[in-house]
Amino acid sequence: MLAARGRGQSFAAIATVLGWWLAADVARAEQAPPEPAPAEAAASEATPGADDGDDPSEPVHSLDAIVVTGSRTERPLGETPVATEVITPSEIRESGAQNLGELLEERIGVYIDRSSVAGAAVQLQGLPADYTLILVDGVRQPGRINGAIDLDRFSIEDIERVEIVRGSSSALYGSDAIAGVINIITKKAKRPLEIDGTGSLGAYQTIDASGSIGLNRPRWSTRLSAGYHSRGSYDLDPSDPATSQSESVQYNFDNQSTFSPSRGFTLTSSLDYRNQDRNAVDVSAAGGALFDRENLTETGSVLLKPEWKFDGGTRLELRGSLGIFRDQFLLDQRGSNELDEVQDTREYNAQLGTQLDTLVAESHLVSVGAETWYETLDTVRLASGSSERSRVSVYAQDEWTLHEGPLVVLLPGARVDIDSQFGAYPTPRLAMRVDPIEQLTLRASYGWGFKAPDFRELYLLFENPSVGYLVEGNPDLEPERSRSYNLSAELRPHPNVSLSVQGFLNQLSNRIGTILAPSDEVGPRRFIYQNVDAASSMGIESSIRVSPVKALRLDFGYSWTRSENRADGQPLSGQPLQRATAAIAFAARSIGFEASCRTAVVGPRPFYQDTNGDDIVERQDSDPYATVDVRLAQRVGYGFDTFLVGENLLNAGDAQFLTIPPRTFSGGIRYDY
Amino acid sequence: MAKAQHPLLFIGVLALPLLAGCAEDLAVEASDDTGDEAVFTEAGDGGAFVTRVNASDMAAWRYFSFTTGSEVVPVDPATSADWDLAFQRFHILSNGGVTGSSGAAIAIVSGQTFADVSAAPAEGYLEDSADGDDDDTISESAFSDGDGWYAYDPATNRLSPHPNVYVVRTGSGAFFKLAILDYYDAAGTSGYPRFEWSAL
Numbered sequence: 001m002l003a004a005r006g007r008g009q010s011f012a013a014i015a016t017v018l019g020w021w022l023a024a025d026v027a028r029a030e031q032a033p034p035e036p037a038p039a040e041a042a043a044s045e046a047t048p049g050a051d052d053g054d055d056p057s058e059p060v061h062s063l064d065a066i067v068v069t070g071s072r073t074e075r076p077l078g079e080t081p082v083a084t085e086v087i088t089p090s091e092i093r094e095s096g097a098q099n100l101g102e103l104l105e106e107r108i109g110v111y112i113d114r115s116s117v118a119g120a121a122v123q124l125q126g127l128p129a130d131y132t133l134i135l136v137d138g139v140r141q142p143g144r145i146n147g148a149i150d151l152d153r154f155s156i157e158d159i160e161r162v163e164i165v166r167g168s169s170s171a172l173y174g175s176d177a178i179a180g181v182i183n184i185i186t187k188k189a190k191r192p193l194e195i196d197g198t199g200s201l202g203a204y205q206t207i208d209a210s211g212s213i214g215l216n217r218p219r220w221s222t223r224l225s226a227g228y229h230s231r232g233s234y235d236l237d238p239s240d241p242a243t244s245q246s247e248s249v250q251y252n253f254d255n256q257s258t259f260s261p262s263r264g265f266t267l268t269s270s271l272d273y274r275n276q277d278r279n280a281v282d283v284s285a286a287g288g289a290l291f292d293r294e295n296l297t298e299t300g301s302v303l304l305k306p307e308w309k310f311d312g313g314t315r316l317e318l319r320g321s322l323g324i325f326r327d328q329f330l331l332d333q334r335g336s337n338e339l340d341e342v343q344d345t346r347e348y349n350a351q352l353g354t355q356l357d358t359l360v361a362e363s364h365l366v367s368v369g370a371e372t373w374y375e376t377l378d379t380v381r382l383a384s385g386s387s388e389r390s391r392v393s394v395y396a397q398d399e400w401t402l403h404e405g406p407l408v409v410l411l412p413g414a415r416v417d418i419d420s421q422f423g424a425y426p427t428p429r430l431a432m433r434v435d436p437i438e439q440l441t442l443r444a445s446y447g448w449g450f451k452a453p454d455f456r457e458l459y460l461l462f463e464n465p466s467v468g469y470l471v472e473g474n475p476d477l478e479p480e481r482s483r484s485y486n487l488s489a490e491l492r493p494h495p496n497v498s499l500s501v502q503g504f505l506n507q508l509s510n511r512i513g514t515i516l517a518p519s520d521e522v523g524p525r526r527f528i529y530q531n532v533d534a535a536s537s538m539g540i541e542s543s544i545r546v547s548p549v550k551a552l553r554l555d556f557g558y559s560w561t562r563s564e565n566r567a568d569g570q571p572l573s574g575q576p577l578q579r580a581t582a583a584i585a586f587a588a589r590s591i592g593f594e595a596s597c598r599t600a601v602v603g604p605r606p607f608y609q610d611t612n613g614d615d616i617v618e619r620q621d622s623d624p625y626a627t628v629d630v631r632l633a634q635r636v637g638y639g640f641d642t643f644l645v646g647e648n649l650l651n652a653g654d655a656q657f658l659t660i661p662p663r664t665f666s667g668g669i670r671y672d673y
Numbered sequence: 674m675a676k677a678q679h680p681l682l683f684i685g686v687l688a689l690p691l692l693a694g695c696a697e698d699l700a701v702e703a704s705d706d707t708g709d710e711a712v713f714t715e716a717g718d719g720g721a722f723v724t725r726v727n728a729s730d731m732a733a734w735r736y737f738s739f740t741t742g743s744e745v746v747p748v749d750p751a752t753s754a755d756w757d758l759a760f761q762r763f764h765i766l767s768n769g770g771v772t773g774s775s776g777a778a779i780a781i782v783s784g785q786t787f788a789d790v791s792a793a794p795a796e797g798y799l800e801d802s803a804d805g806d807d808d809d810t811i812s813e814s815a816f817s818d819g820d821g822w823y824a825y826d827p828a829t830n831r832l833s834p835h836p837n838v839y840v841v842r843t844g845s846g847a848f849f850k851l852a853i854l855d856y857y858d859a860a861g862t863s864g865y866p867r868f869e870w871s872a873l
Contacts, residue, residue, distance in 0.1 A: 285829035289861025336860035
């Protein structure tokens with residue numbers, strides 16, 4: 001408590017200093033030349049983009065921004081046949097987020113679930129985290145814990161932008177891309193010399209410090225960055241000694257380099273290392289045993305990507321990458337050694353790929369590619385202690401521009417994955433884009449998707465000695481399958497207004513779940529993985545962006561998502577039926593002041609647990625809640641900015657269903673050269 | 674200039690995989706060993722005794738004697754008359770029926786507290802019988818009869834004893850009453866049945 005008061009005082013000091021700067025700048029603003037009239041400003045520079053944000057320092061018409069995820073080729077956002085949402089550098093800065101989990105928290109159509117030990121798990125289109133593919137610069141990321149990749153491990157200082165493609169993209173990316181793909185595009189050096197540094201302090205031992213240096217020369221560029229991020233633990237249920245969320249200390253290094261010795265050839269390399277140490281206290285519901293839990297997680301990856309561009313628009317790319325994920329899990333029982341546990345899990349993967357894009361007969365942009373994937377896993381949890389598998393895939397797609405005005409584009413594509421465990425699996429997709437008028441874009445797609453069974457589902461042998469239950473993998477599992485339908489419309493009735501609405505239906509079959517092996521006795525049980533379930537998710541996501549004046553941007557979003565288990569018609573666990581978001585961003589460039597506020601309102605979420613011992617789960621709905629985050633930033637000159645961030649201002653959260661951090665304030669300073 | 678950067682870049686790239694996995698190996702502290710005895714008996718209320726058995730092993734059995742109030746390690750449990758009850762996890766057997774040669778049997782007294790039971794029932798004694806139609810391969814005893822000695826909460830995985838009193842008729846013809854108090858030790862570890870008992 002004393003420590004908390006100490007932090008409160010330092011926060012007050014930061015607020016006072018910031019307040020002084022603000023006052024000084026308001027005085028200066030009164031003498032500043034008047035800004036151009038709103039209409040003029042809007043016509044010349046405001047960005048009517050569907051999903052993009054305006055960045056006053058980089059006045060780019062958002063529809064010209066390059067995206068890569070939807071069709072796996074570099075396309076201007078305004079031309080891509082597959083709807084792609086982009087979180088731009090200015091939106092990333094305005095959010096005040098320190099990692100990807102925080103960044104996505106208040107986006108429409110994205111739900112971040114922080115209830116599991118895995119950290120921040122993302123849910124798209126009403127489906128759990130294992131149905132969303134996470135890429136960094138197009139490379140599949142290792143390290144799913146309980147099916148989810150922890151989005152908090154991706155620190156904000158290395159993220160240039162984030163691209164989100166909803167709906168099935170298995171036809172390009174293969175396994176896991178059922179509900180969508182989130183592609184993190186990392187920062188590269190753009191200016192001859194760039195240096196930046198950020199430091200911030202906040203409540204709950206929140207410390208964020210990062211810095212980078214970048215060099216860009218005619219033939220090469222390199223950017224080296226490092227970050228340190230710590231979060232204290234917190235406890236939403238003081239009645240027991242358990243913590244609600246781990247304390248976490250992470251440090252990371254990242255390097256992105258390019259080398260272009262000759263015209264038309266670029267070699268891109270990327271390497272990164274992250275070390276995250278999480279500590280928590282757990283209490284066993286059964287016997288009341290207390291545990292000190294530690295997860296020490298390391299991820300490292302190397303990517304080399306030579307790329308040739310030939311005259312006439314032909315492009316050839318090779319990709320080779322190695323990824324390592326090591327998770328050490330330790331349970332140290334207090335007062336005894338009996339239930340102590342140490343598990344060392346190492347996951348290695350190697351990926352090789354090639355892709356050729358070429359323009360055929362002027363109207364066909366044809367992409368063909370091949371990939372190999374090799375993965376090994378060492379863990380005591382597997383029956384054999386370690387396992388390996390490989391997959392070879394080929395894919396092709398044709399972006400066929402049938403008509404230029406009005407624009408009509410057809411995008412047929414297909415991919416076949418041949419897996420060492422389950423054999424061949426094809427995933428076709430047909431997407432279409434029609435712009436009946438310049439202000440309106442309509443898109444439709446139908447695609448197959450699949451999710452390969454993971455090692456745990458195939459080969460796990462897990463005994464819980466304290467209770468005596470057993471979970472067994474099943475090497476005969478088949479991949480989970482999906483059929484996805486997506487429809488969307490984007491309307492830009494005025495340069496300052498854009499609207500989008502998107503409807504989807506995903507039908508999943510062959511879902512993998514555990515079933516109880518037959519038993520007639522109360523007590524320890526045996527569970528085995530099977531392709532048992534079918535499920536579906538459907539919904540509508542809509543958003544409006546209005547920029548009434550250049551300095552102001554308003555965003556509203558609403559989503560209605562229904563996901564249900566086909567067998568019993570019950571909604572899937574933890575998925576909210578309704579969610580609404582709003583954001584307001586204000587930027588007064590002349591005085592270097594920015595303010596933004598983001599909010600998300602989340603409806604009740606269903607959870608299932610057998611609370612009365614009759615072997616039938618009972619449904620319990622969590623309370624609706626709202627989160628509100630604000631950020632204020634002020635330029636102070638010489639390349640420095642100060643900022644103040646308040647997160648979860650309404651102090652939402654409960655120990656049972658919503659273990660999110662309580663209200664937190666932090667403040668810091670940023671330097672950019 | 675560019676060529677000079679080139680080898681540096683690649684040395685960096687190749688060195689990176691060495692980094693991952695370079696963190697220290699986690700290890701538990703060996704210091705907090707409880708040093709518990711396998712079977713520990715202390716005086717309880719009203720002249721009764723309270724015994725805690727370390728039955729946490731997934732396979733091995735612990736043997737207990739009312740006569741000594743302590744652990745017995747019989748050379749051949751099937752023929753030994755030195756032990757009265759055997760424990761493995763939540764399984765409890767007696768030295769009679771299909772389990773042992775001593776002729777022990779157990780009666781279940783429900784609806785009375787441990788203190789209330791002052792005399793052995795005249796009848797209702799069950800000897801251990803062959804494994805029933807369940808998913809273990811362990812013989813049945815009075816402790817697994819009916820609902821068994823415990824209630825299982827699937828939400829928490831907790832085993833809680835039913836408020837039954839068991840009267841054990843040992844092979845030598847002596848009677849002991851017994852009530853199970855708990856299945857967890859002081860550190861919360863399961864597989865540590867603790868029971869109150871006294872001679873009748």
